[in-house]
Amino acid sequence: MNAAKRPSSSLTLLLAASAALGGQKSVQADETGSAQSVGYRFNVYDEDAFSGQPVIGSPERYHVDSQQFALDTGVGGRNTLDVNATHEVMSGSSPWYLVPGPGNKPVQVLSGATIRDHRSAVQAAVTHDAGANDTTSVNASYSAERDYHATAIGAEHSMPLNVAVTLACGGSFSHDLIRPTDAELYDRISRAQKNTLSGFGGLTWVLNKASVVESGIQINYQTGYLSDPYKLATVGDVQLPDTRPEKRTEGAWLVRYRYALNADAALHADTRVAANSWGQHSLALEVSWYQRVGGDWQLVPGLRYYAQDSARFYAPFFAADSGGPYFSSDYRLGAFGALAANLNVRKRIGHWEVTAGAERYHSSTSYALGSSGVPDPAIVSYTRVYAGLDFHFD
């Protein structure tokens, strides 16, 4: 055609006029360009201190400062590599066990010393994009702290069944090694491990030009030492180690909905319902609104609701004759619910993109699923703020 010679000025004008209607990109359209970027995030997570209730020990709870580096780059052909590295510094004291107080109300006992620990993690994923929603991805990760090492591998594949429906499936395996600190001093298990096998499958439907819905099932199967070595349960007058079954199976159903109101505004709505073999059920709902403002700004306000009921073997404390064999007073296995509000702001300046955000998470037994029984004083509320900078090479 006219590729060899320079287009005339009239043709240049004609092509320029047609650009917004796709007149210039009829041939290039199916060539995928891989976006390349590097990014940095600083994240502060701060749990509310115990207040207004009797505690034994320091009322200060967990505080985590984390830094994250991310790299997203093409590695030849249609392959992309994503690498994430995280370093976290944790401090504060954690809930240890509960004892019955006046009126049989639970009183929280916190771990004696304020801990200070580090965690480093690296994750890498290679994705091959065969075009038209046909992608295959493999990933691996490693995370290390003084008393905990986790190694995981996974794979995902998504392929179009037809133009409107895409099937995605995947699986992962993780092996965690636990070496609790001060094991002898507190009569903790000295070394333990657990394995997690996960699988998921889902379908994504393009309903029309503006909306997409995704529905999927996820199954997680865990075996090994699933107890928390740093927690105790009060049984009668004594404290016994947190003891949970050595197997746990969880099934979850996820539905995600995306609706683009126009080119600048979109609604994201996600739900997840889950049940596990420990007798717990949970529900999560999340709604976010993506709004572009004035071309370069993006605001993303969101609301989240989460609720669960308690595990079969959970209680703030147990009667001496409650039998067992499993005991846990970990608030994470009790009934509670939470409401969270968050806001993310992004601003693009040339190749740079600045992002900042905050989240307030408030939990309460009154938001729980089903009967909440005795409120666990340890359920956590937190504030999270973060800021980051990305550089896009495109």
Place this chain on the structure above:
Amino acid sequence: MSAHVFEFSGMGCPCALHLEADDESVARTARALVFAEVDRLDRKYSHYRDDSLLATLCATAGEPIEVDAETANLLDFAAELHRQSDGLFDITAGRLTRLWDAPGGRVPAADEVAAALRLTGWQRIEWQRPHLRLPLAGVRFDLGGIVKEYAADRCAELCRAAGVKAGVVDLGGDLALIGPHPDGTPWIVGIKAPQATDRAAARIELARGGLATSGDYERALIVDGRRYSHIVDPRTGQPVASFASVSVVADSCLVAGAAATLAMLMGMARGGDYLRELGLPHLCIGNDGRASGDIAR
């Protein structure tokens, strides 16, 4: 790899979708997408339908209304063509086109032409993206020359997104290539001969881009032995003495269609020069059947 041909009727003309795909379901999905897209654009932009967006726009004269992004892009394109053609290309000429395109088979009276001319002229329209205001009631839009071509490109794009790599979208002779045959060889496509619409005036090889033909061989009005083109100069209200057809090849059907339509509007005298200046492969056929242009017959 199997070949599929789906024939259908869309935008008032015979259409066909030629595909080569391994997978029957991919071909069927592409067909469903193409049917739906042609139907959507026909409903939205047809100047023959009273329920189209264009008809609605025309019915809301006086009030500024906000149009969607796709319509805004088409209006921007039309405005730019109007500017580049010194007013020859004018999407507000719907009333004039209809007058000369009337199935009644009579030459319109001078006062009818004058009345239509008063309701024609893009310069009378207030277009400040995304707001459109028609100060006059009764203006009729005609997106002929761009909408069918845009639809062909869109259909080809949808087929590619659906996983079809080889094929041609043919909307009444306006073609958009999805991609060459699986072995990389181009498609051989025919350009209709004006005098015999079942015979090809030329055959060319196309692997990508688009081919569009503008002509009045199917719709010219012949009264008392005189041939009146339905290509009307929106500035004078009179038919243009032009080619029987102009076909252009470009990187997209949209650009090919715009170039062919502008050349038709410019007429025998200037149309050929304009196409040569654009540098796009083209074929012009006169009313006497004589061909010119750089596409070999």
